[in-house]
Amino acid sequence: MCLGIPMKIVKIEGDRAVVRASGIERKIWINFLKEPRVGEYVIVHAGFAIEKIDPEEARETLKMLDSIK
Amino acid sequence: MKKITLSHGNGGFLMHRLIRDLFVKNLGNRYLNELDDAALIRLGKGRFAYTTDSFVIQPIFFPGGDIGKLAVCGTINDLAVCGARPRYISCAMIVEEGLEYSDLERITLSIKSAARSARVDVVTGDFKVVERGAVDKVFINTTGIGEVFKDIKLSMSYIRPGDKIIINGTIGDHASAVLISREGLKFKAKILSDCTHLDGLVASIICSDIKFMRDPTRGGLATTLNEISAGCGYNIRIDEKDVPIKRDVRALCEILGLDPFYMANEGKLIVVVSPRSAQKILHRMKRHPLGRYSNIIGEVEDDADGRVYLKTAIGGKRILDMLKIEQLPRIC
Amino acid sequence: MKYITEFRNNKIARNILMAISRKADGLDNKINIMEVCGTHTMAISNFGIRQALPPSINLISGPGCPVCVTPKSYIDKAIAFSRMPGVVVATFGDMMRVPGSESSLTREKSMGRDVKVVYSVLDALEEAEKNPDKKIVFLGIGFETTAPTIAASIVLAKRKNIKNFFVYSAHKVVLPAMRALAKDKKINIKGFLCPAHVSAIIGTRPYKEISKKYKIPCVIAGFELLDILQGILMLVEAIRYNRIDVLNQYTRVVKDCGNKKALRLLDMVFEKVSSEWRGIGILPESGLRLKKAFSEFDAEKALQTEVIETTPDVGCSCGDVLKGLKSPFECRLFGKKCTPENPVGACMVSSEGTCAAYYKYRK
Numbered sequence: 001m002c003l004g005i006p007m008k009i010v011k012i013e014g015d016r017a018v019v020r021a022s023g024i025e026r027k028i029w030i031n032f033l034k035e036p037r038v039g040e041y042v043i044v045h046a047g048f049a050i051e052k053i054d055p056e057e058a059r060e061t062l063k064m065l066d067s068i069k
Numbered sequence: 070m071k072k073i074t075l076s077h078g079n080g081g082f083l084m085h086r087l088i089r090d091l092f093v094k095n096l097g098n099r100y101l102n103e104l105d106d107a108a109l110i111r112l113g114k115g116r117f118a119y120t121t122d123s124f125v126i127q128p129i130f131f132p133g134g135d136i137g138k139l140a141v142c143g144t145i146n147d148l149a150v151c152g153a154r155p156r157y158i159s160c161a162m163i164v165e166e167g168l169e170y171s172d173l174e175r176i177t178l179s180i181k182s183a184a185r186s187a188r189v190d191v192v193t194g195d196f197k198v199v200e201r202g203a204v205d206k207v208f209i210n211t212t213g214i215g216e217v218f219k220d221i222k223l224s225m226s227y228i229r230p231g232d233k234i235i236i237n238g239t240i241g242d243h244a245s246a247v248l249i250s251r252e253g254l255k256f257k258a259k260i261l262s263d264c265t266h267l268d269g270l271v272a273s274i275i276c277s278d279i280k281f282m283r284d285p286t287r288g289g290l291a292t293t294l295n296e297i298s299a300g301c302g303y304n305i306r307i308d309e310k311d312v313p314i315k316r317d318v319r320a321l322c323e324i325l326g327l328d329p330f331y332m333a334n335e336g337k338l339i340v341v342v343s344p345r346s347a348q349k350i351l352h353r354m355k356r357h358p359l360g361r362y363s364n365i366i367g368e369v370e371d372d373a374d375g376r377v378y379l380k381t382a383i384g385g386k387r388i389l390d391m392l393k394i395e396q397l398p399r400i401c
Numbered sequence: 402m403k404y405i406t407e408f409r410n411n412k413i414a415r416n417i418l419m420a421i422s423r424k425a426d427g428l429d430n431k432i433n434i435m436e437v438c439g440t441h442t443m444a445i446s447n448f449g450i451r452q453a454l455p456p457s458i459n460l461i462s463g464p465g466c467p468v469c470v471t472p473k474s475y476i477d478k479a480i481a482f483s484r485m486p487g488v489v490v491a492t493f494g495d496m497m498r499v500p501g502s503e504s505s506l507t508r509e510k511s512m513g514r515d516v517k518v519v520y521s522v523l524d525a526l527e528e529a530e531k532n533p534d535k536k537i538v539f540l541g542i543g544f545e546t547t548a549p550t551i552a553a554s555i556v557l558a559k560r561k562n563i564k565n566f567f568v569y570s571a572h573k574v575v576l577p578a579m580r581a582l583a584k585d586k587k588i589n590i591k592g593f594l595c596p597a598h599v600s601a602i603i604g605t606r607p608y609k610e611i612s613k614k615y616k617i618p619c620v621i622a623g624f625e626l627l628d629i630l631q632g633i634l635m636l637v638e639a640i641r642y643n644r645i646d647v648l649n650q651y652t653r654v655v656k657d658c659g660n661k662k663a664l665r666l667l668d669m670v671f672e673k674v675s676s677e678w679r680g681i682g683i684l685p686e687s688g689l690r691l692k693k694a695f696s697e698f699d700a701e702k703a704l705q706t707e708v709i710e711t712t713p714d715v716g717c718s719c720g721d722v723l724k725g726l727k728s729p730f731e732c733r734l735f736g737k738k739c740t741p742e743n744p745v746g747a748c749m750v751s752s753e754g755t756c757a758a759y760y761k762y763r764k
Binding site: 002022030031034043046048051052053055064065068 | 402403404405407408410413416420438440493520521522523524543546547549550553596597598599601602624627631634650652653654656657660662663666692763
């Protein structure tokens with residue numbers, strides 16, 4: 001029930017934004033986001049950005065994953 | 070079964086069953102029963118391949134092609150994969166009242182261009198117009214005749230455990246291009262259909278080392294592999310990491326929850342060869358412009374429960390059944 | 402693909418699998434871990450995770466898929482809407498194949514009814530704007546990830562004064578189902594793998610009640626290969642060392658407080674009511690219904706239609722299968738009357754529902 005993939009905001013037009021991932025683009029709604037900015041990555045589900053991806057947390061998670069032996 | 074549904078025509082399991090239980094049962098003969106892409110017939114001293122296909126695609130114009138190009142290439146490919154050189158095709162059109170003349174002209178020019186490129190002649194045809202709504206813009210049927218290459222015999226019965234499976238390039242391009250161009254989903258992408266004729270590629274590799282060939286179209290790579298597995302009786306294992314797929318096609322599949330293994334192709338070739346000739350054939354394929362991204366994607370296995378397995382990147386196993394129902398974008 | 406490829410690294414995956422094996426070694430019995438999200442079920446199947454896990458870990462697919470838990474009567478009514486003249490039924494692709502008592506939306510479409518698959522509820526709203534002479538009924542399915550998007554579309558429809566857009570809500574919330582399953586001693590769940598994007602909306606706090614009351618560790622995990630594996634590792638560790646807590650593996654997206662804007666919209670438009678979960682039964686406060694202020698958009702109130710009587714599923718063991726109490730092979734309809742092409746129950750309808758998955762692996 002929650003298929004959503006990370007896409008990058010490339011343009012913002014009020015409540016809507018153009019997002020892109022690997023050459024695929026779509027206009028979606030960003031009304032659920034707090035202060036969205038161009039360049040940020042968001043999770044896109046059914047035409048809406050439901051949350052931002054925190055790059056710092058992503059880095060931390062990857063670091064932790066890498067350390068599992 | 071009371072009514073024919075769309076699933077009966079999608080190239081998957083239900084269609085295969087209908088073909089077997091209705092058409093082969095009633096119309097069968099030694100040619101039809103083979104259910105090959107083309108029938109191999111003898112006329113006098115010559116060996117010919119003879120095939121037919123109907124094209125009802127929507128939309129009729131898509132990135133990378135149109136129904137005209139598809140109608141020519143589809144039939145040429147059916148001949149090519151049987152080890153034949155395509156020579157002549159027919160073209161019958163059923164057009165919906167109200168179709169723009171410019172659209173019909175555009176389609177006709179595509180047919181001309183594709184035929185010329187493949188060096189086949191459109192030698193006969195038919196044209197009908199039906200009431201608005203009776204067909205969706207235009208339906209095209211083509212038949213084709215080709216000359217079978219000398220001493221070439223291809224059959225699923227030659228396939229043995231250990232044989233390698235080679236593909237000439239990326240999967241899911243055509244279906245993705247068509248999806249993008251359909252109004253409803255509102256995605257933008259530069260994906261082009263891989264619609265093309267494969268006779269040149271086939272001619273560049275045809276030799277006695279090749280056991281079997283097929284072009285995966287509707288139903289995707291998975292469906293074709295299932296057909297091969299069922300036909301030869303052995304399991305097939307595909308290594309997921311070795312299957313070429315374009316990054317934007319992959320992204321589209323992730324977004325919509327679609328499986329690229331079940332997405333239609335119109336310019337892909339599956340070649341089954343013995344293990345010792347695999348590298349040679351792969352090398353030849355890579356030298357051809359339509360085979361630049363060729364790769365060995367799997368092999369035929371010892372077991373015989375008629376299954377196609379996908380070995381995932383972490384060594385897990387996923388069964389690729391034949392397509393049962395049309396894939397639809399999902400949220401779950 | 403950024404934030405996807407890095408989280409599918411095979412080398413790291415193999416390391417995590419080894420760590421899971423090591424930690425699982427110390428466990429006395431086979432442990433039942435339930436994942437409650439259809440997307441997790443799909444991902445686990447696509448990555449081939451089940452076969453790679455040690456046999457002591459039993460991953461059960463819970464009722465987290467809208468396809469699986471939507472009652473038959475809902476489909477029957479959706480079909481009835483589609484048969485009304487001037488009505489267009491717009492839906493996510495997931496619902497097209499779900500069998501009703503006599504038909505399915507796919508079948509209705511093939512017989513000429515106006516049924517459209519959309520990627521977003523806003524596409525359905527746009528359809529309504531473009532076709533003022535038609536009534537667009539959108540099938541609202543999904544949990545807390547999707548429901549806010551439908552709420553947003555309703556608010557937008559009200560703002561734009563659109564009169565021909567309706568929502569037929571089958572939205573559900575996840576926690577009541579988790580509660581019902583956690584309570585069931587027969588299922589014996591030792592750990593919950595919690596949904597990634599539902600949690601992005603509701604946060605981590607709602608799971609605390611389940612964890613504490615039923616003494617079950619909960620780990621919120623993302624949908625990528627490494628997320629799921631790390632989530633399972635965290636669960637196995639928590640189970641082994643008896644750490645009863647709610648842990649967040651998906652910190653790059655899920656915050657403790659969730660998404661406040663989405664929650665506010667949900668609260669503005671929907672209220673919680675009892676609802677039927679196919680295979681489980683009726684759970685209180687588990688469904689979402691449009692509040693009175695938005696009842697003009699409620700398809701059930703605005704459109705009157707006759708619906709056929711829903712036929713019960715005889716012999717269907719979906720309920721027990723969904724709870725992990727029975728294996729599909731123990732259902733007497735499995736593989737005979739109930740197959741992927743002609744599914745009877747929920748577990749077979751979804752292509753990664755437990756029965757559909759087992760059907761693929763049948764000998």
